[in-house]
Each structure stands twice: as structure tokens, then as C-alpha cells.
Amino acid sequence: MIYETAPAKINLTLDTLFKREDGYHEVEMIMTTVDLNDRLTFESRKDGKIVINVEHNFVPSDQRNLAYKAAKLMKDKYQIKEGVTISLEKSIPIAAGLAGGSSDAAATFRGLNQLWEINDTLENLSSLAAEIGSDISFCIYGKTALCKGRGEVLTHLPKPPSAWVVIAKPDIGVSTPEIYGALNLNNRHHIPTEDCQRALNDGDYELLCKSLGNSLEDVTMGLYPEVAKLKNTMKNSGVDATLMSGSGPTVYGLVQKERQAKQVYNALMGCCNEVFVVRLLG
Ligand code: C5P
Secondary structure, X not given: OEEEEEEXXXXXXXXXXXXXXXXXXEEEEEEEEEEEEEEEEEEEEOOOOXXXXXXXXXXXXXXXOHHHHHXXXXXXXXXXXXXXXXXXXXXXXXXXXXXXXXXXXXXXXXXXXXXXXXXXXXHHHHHHHOOOOOOHXXXXXXXXXXXXXXXXXXXXXXXXXXXXXXXXXXXXXXXXXXXXXXXXXXXXXXXXXXXXXXXXXXXXXXXXXXXXXXXXXXXXXXXXXXXXXXXXXXXXXXXXXXEEOOOOOOEEEEEOOHHHHHXXXXXXXXXXXXXXXXXXXX
């Protein structure tokens, strides 16, 4: 039996550059991981089947599950006869902008790489992962990276300065294609990707706070005003910086002291059901 943890990611930056001919958007984003984890176990099966066990009303256990897609791709690519039972314990909110599904898929690539004794490199797994989703290549490594292309072209970056992250998800799910579909590239704001990179290189927490930015924030907030409201509440609760992650609707805030994080948590508890206080991992 193999165990893997699948950490959630947050975007420190997300810039959308242009729409490509294949329908995806060329992006430039800095992503990092937080200590909020799904847990997966992998058990070999002799019958060759891929079986997903998950107890969650909104997570499918069939071919639509990204962990299933990852297992199928590994099985076909490396011509594996064995099957696998994947048990998935969810803690990361779903349809949230935290890459929960992508991180589960990445953990599946890593887990099956061991279980089926494929022993391929993370680099090869990361390129293979791009076939089933843009954020999975990053999640293969986790840590912190500048992600370009449609998200799969990675440059590894130093881990962020230590901080607490308060994560709050409004009680709605958001579809990434819907948000990208509503994006108007003529209304682009400047996203300070280079400042964020400098903040990471220098371990500069203040600059990191100033350099957070996400081009999709206005789009999601235009469609779902509760996200703007939550961000405002977060701002007024004493965080050093706040941003929506990915295509949303999750909003996070950064603070340096645990006491501050608890204050922010208390201020947000009435606003939504899913609020977490976690460490920035990077
Ligand atoms: O790659 P993934 O399956 O996560 O993408 C979901 C959808 O999000 C895509 O079908 C596309 O509509 C949108 N997307 C995009 N540009 C990206 C990543 C995702 O337009 N760089």
C-alpha cells in the first residue's frame, strides 16, 4: 500500500496574456502550496481495474475523476496490467480555485509511479500530467513555481517567507471555463509578477504582500458579488494582504502571527462554512 498527500495550491499571482489558437489562455502565474491536504492510498488489484473510493457528494468516483484519468493515462502509457484501488480522503474544498482535483491527480501519478514500480522522473510525470489538466504539472512537484504556457511550463522558485494563510470559500462552486470565457483581455490590469519573484528571491514578506495579483479576480467578482464581499471582510479583519486564488471563489489572507490568523478566522466564521487556518508550505 502506498500513501500520498495532495496539498492545495494558492496563486500568489495570475496574469492572463492572450487567448491562444487552441482555446486556452497563455498565462504567467506564481503558485505555492499550503498545508491543507487531501490524503490518498493506492492498493494494487489483480483484475486490472481502476477503482476510486471517495465519500463526497460532489466528487465523482468514475472516469470523470481526475485521479481516475491520471491512473488510466499511467496504465496506458507504461502498459501496466495491474489495476489499482485509490481511496481518496478529501479536505480541500472542491471547485474552489485551490487545485484540489489537480493535486489528487498529481498524487496519483506519484503514487502509481511507486506502486507499479515505474520509477520515472518527476520531470517526465509533469509533462505527461499536462495531457489531462493545466495545473497538474505544477502539482507533481508542489512547492513554489512560476508557471507559464497554459500553466505547465515551470520555473522553480524559492519558498515564500513563513506566514499563516486564512482560506475562506464562499458557499458557491465556480467553473474555470466559465470564468476564462467571461474574461475581457482589453481590461487587463498590470499584475506584478516580477515583484513577486523578487519578493521570493529576497525572502521579503512586505514586498510579497504588495505583489499579490490575479487577472481573474474582477471577472469572478463581477459574476459572483459574494466573492468581492468576502474579500472586503477579509481586508477589514486585519490581514496583511488578500487575494482570490485561481478562478475562485476562494479568497485567502496572509498574516505573520498565529494570534492574528485566529482573529481573522473568527471574523470570517459567520460569512461562510469553509474557513481554514494553515501554514504557507512552499
Ligand atoms: O486545463 P484545465 O482542464 O484545468 O482547464 C479547464 C478550462 O479552463 C479549459 O478548458 C479552458 O477553458 C480554461 N483554461 C484556459 N487557459 C488556461 C487554463 C485553463 O482558458 N491556461
